[in-house]
Amino acid sequence: MKKLFFDVALKVRFSETDAMGVVWHGNYLKFFEDAREFFGLHYGMAYLDFYDNGYFTPIVKSELQHKASIYYGQDVLVKINLEKHDSAKIIFNYEVWNTTLNELAAVGSTMQVFLDVNSREMELAKPEFYEQWESKQAWQ
Amino acid sequence: MKKLFFDVALKVRFSETDAMGVVWHGNYLKFFEDAREFFGLHYGMAYLDFYDNGYFTPIVKSELQHKASIYYGQDVLVKINLEKHDSAKIIFNYEVWNTTLNELAAVGSTMQVFLDVNSREMELAKPEFYEQWESKQAWQ
Amino acid sequence: MKKLFFDVALKVRFSETDAMGVVWHGNYLKFFEDAREFFGLHYGMAYLDFYDNGYFTPIVKSELQHKASIYYGQDVLVKINLEKHDSAKIIFNYEVWNTTLNELAAVGSTMQVFLDVNSREMELAKPEFYEQWESKQAWQ
Amino acid sequence: MKKLFFDVALKVRFSETDAMGVVWHGNYLKFFEDAREFFGLHYGMAYLDFYDNGYFTPIVKSELQHKASIYYGQDVLVKINLEKHDSAKIIFNYEVWNTTLNELAAVGSTMQVFLDVNSREMELAKPEFYEQWESKQAWQ
Numbered sequence: 001m002k003k004l005f006f007d008v009a010l011k012v013r014f015s016e017t018d019a020m021g022v023v024w025h026g027n028y029l030k031f032f033e034d035a036r037e038f039f040g041l042h043y044g045m046a047y048l049d050f051y052d053n054g055y056f057t058p059i060v061k062s063e064l065q066h067k068a069s070i071y072y073g074q075d076v077l078v079k080i081n082l083e084k085h086d087s088a089k090i091i092f093n094y095e096v097w098n099t100t101l102n103e104l105a106a107v108g109s110t111m112q113v114f115l116d117v118n119s120r121e122m123e124l125a126k127p128e129f130y131e132q133w134e135s136k137q138a139w140q
Numbered sequence: 141m142k143k144l145f146f147d148v149a150l151k152v153r154f155s156e157t158d159a160m161g162v163v164w165h166g167n168y169l170k171f172f173e174d175a176r177e178f179f180g181l182h183y184g185m186a187y188l189d190f191y192d193n194g195y196f197t198p199i200v201k202s203e204l205q206h207k208a209s210i211y212y213g214q215d216v217l218v219k220i221n222l223e224k225h226d227s228a229k230i231i232f233n234y235e236v237w238n239t240t241l242n243e244l245a246a247v248g249s250t251m252q253v254f255l256d257v258n259s260r261e262m263e264l265a266k267p268e269f270y271e272q273w274e275s276k277q278a279w280q
Numbered sequence: 281m282k283k284l285f286f287d288v289a290l291k292v293r294f295s296e297t298d299a300m301g302v303v304w305h306g307n308y309l310k311f312f313e314d315a316r317e318f319f320g321l322h323y324g325m326a327y328l329d330f331y332d333n334g335y336f337t338p339i340v341k342s343e344l345q346h347k348a349s350i351y352y353g354q355d356v357l358v359k360i361n362l363e364k365h366d367s368a369k370i371i372f373n374y375e376v377w378n379t380t381l382n383e384l385a386a387v388g389s390t391m392q393v394f395l396d397v398n399s400r401e402m403e404l405a406k407p408e409f410y411e412q413w414e415s416k417q418a419w420q
Numbered sequence: 421m422k423k424l425f426f427d428v429a430l431k432v433r434f435s436e437t438d439a440m441g442v443v444w445h446g447n448y449l450k451f452f453e454d455a456r457e458f459f460g461l462h463y464g465m466a467y468l469d470f471y472d473n474g475y476f477t478p479i480v481k482s483e484l485q486h487k488a489s490i491y492y493g494q495d496v497l498v499k500i501n502l503e504k505h506d507s508a509k510i511i512f513n514y515e516v517w518n519t520t521l522n523e524l525a526a527v528g529s530t531m532q533v534f535l536d537v538n539s540r541e542m543e544l545a546k547p548e549f550y551e552q553w554e555s556k557q558a559w560q
Contacts, residue, residue, distance in 0.1 A: 019211075
């Protein structure tokens with residue numbers, strides 16, 4: 001399957017840790033959100049680009065597996081990639097690296113759909129503006 | 141100054157603690173939000189009652205002082221009161237009690253204003269529905 | 281597979297909504313956390329019971345599928361069940377119901393492992409206190 | 421009063437917005453946290469520097485005033501400054517600017533104290549490592 005890749009460096013907030021001293025597991029979904037946004041800004045298809053074209057793109061599925069903990073003060077790199085699909089779905093995969101320890105902390109994926117901003121109905125086919133954007137990217 | 145009082149018991153979520161092992165200071169504003177909502181449900185003037193009457197009531201000022209820490213598993217009671225004012229402001233005061241230790245953990249206050257849902261302009265006078273509600277309460 | 285069941289009613293916090301007007305997808309993991317905790321308090325095996333026996337039980341895997349949105353002010357019921365396993369894993373399943381609309385909003389699951397509080401090493405076999413607790417439950 | 425200044429540019433996360441479409445008021449305390457941390461990294465006195473010297477520095481007081489809303493996609497700049505005090509307190513002031521609109525969105529302040537990591541007792545005098553750090557800064 002063809003993909004588009006991007007790497008996003010993040011800092012852990014103290015408020016993102018929990019009483020075990022590590023990043024609370026649910027906060028990885030915020031790392032994923034950050035990664036999608038920086039990916040989108042880099043490739044010219046960020047959240048507000050969808051919105052300006054008339055679409056929300058809500059998450060309909062998330063998967064998250066933890067391999068190791070991340071402590072406050074450790075550096076994080078999210079390696080994100082977008083899969084090229086025929087269907088009207090946006091599927092990202094993620095690796096969350098603890099770059100302080102050079103250790104893979106988590107992997108995961110998310111699936112988004114296209115929702116019409118006004119009707120909030122789901123689109124069954126990819127919107128044209130998105131297909132045009134896809135056709136211009138250097139998929140690998 | 142006349143006031144209306146209510147007590148709200150809450151549980152600490154593990155995700156609300158931080159790497160010091162205690163509730164992260166900013167999460168007390170979520171306790172305040174919970175307390176306002178249960179206060180509002182009890183007295184018949186909750187968030188959606190304002191909204192149904194055409195108003196948002198955003199927070200324009202918050203103050204928060206911490207006296208002691210709250211650990212995960214300890215029980216919390218928020219003692220909330222609403223001040224009676226002539227101006228178009230909604231002012232709540234809060235005491236956050238650690239009932240496991242019978243200890244005052246924090247005190248604080250918030251100020252809200254009335255914003256027209258459509259124009260997002262601030263109201264300079266109290267809306268009539270709110271004055272009517274005020275007139276029916278047993279202020280002490 | 282045998283299971284233990286519990287239902288947990290929750291309220292949506294305003295701070296849990298996002299700019300689409302609905303509960304932000306990642307906050308469902310907080311609903312899961314609440315459901316596990318109330319399940320644990322009901323059955324006598326909550327977070328602090330694990331801790332008092334010398335174990336952290338971190339989440340190592342989460343899955344989450346969204347079927348419908350939940351708006352602020354709508355009521356939530358989480359139907360949670362624990363699977364009975366031979367291995368040293370704690371696997372919960374969840375259904376998040378929007379009881380205002382009598383609509384299934386999301387389904388999901390989490391997997392936890394046993395970590396020694398001091399060494400932070402993962403246990404390969406179920407701890408004895410946990411097996412004793414399991415043997416007393418009315419699995420269905 | 422003498423001060424040390426720093427500016428920190430931030431991005432708003434979608435998860436930080438609420439159903440009014442704007443940044444939820446409590447999330448400004450996360451912007452403050454980010455600002456303190458980048459201030460600390462710049463001046464060589466970040467959270468982990470305190471910790472490595474044997475101190476937690478919990479927030480004991482927060483004040484926050486909102487002047488205008490910040491919508492998702494707008495850029496944020498936090499202008500933070502540290503006040504020079506004789507007492508064993510760390511007092512920061514903050515201005516949160518919406519740089520997309522060149523508009524002041526919020527102002528606030530926080531007070532921290534020094535807590536011994538082991539005893540969790542509050543220090544009544546400034547620790548020596550901190551006074552040495554203070555003496556090397558270019559206060560204005």
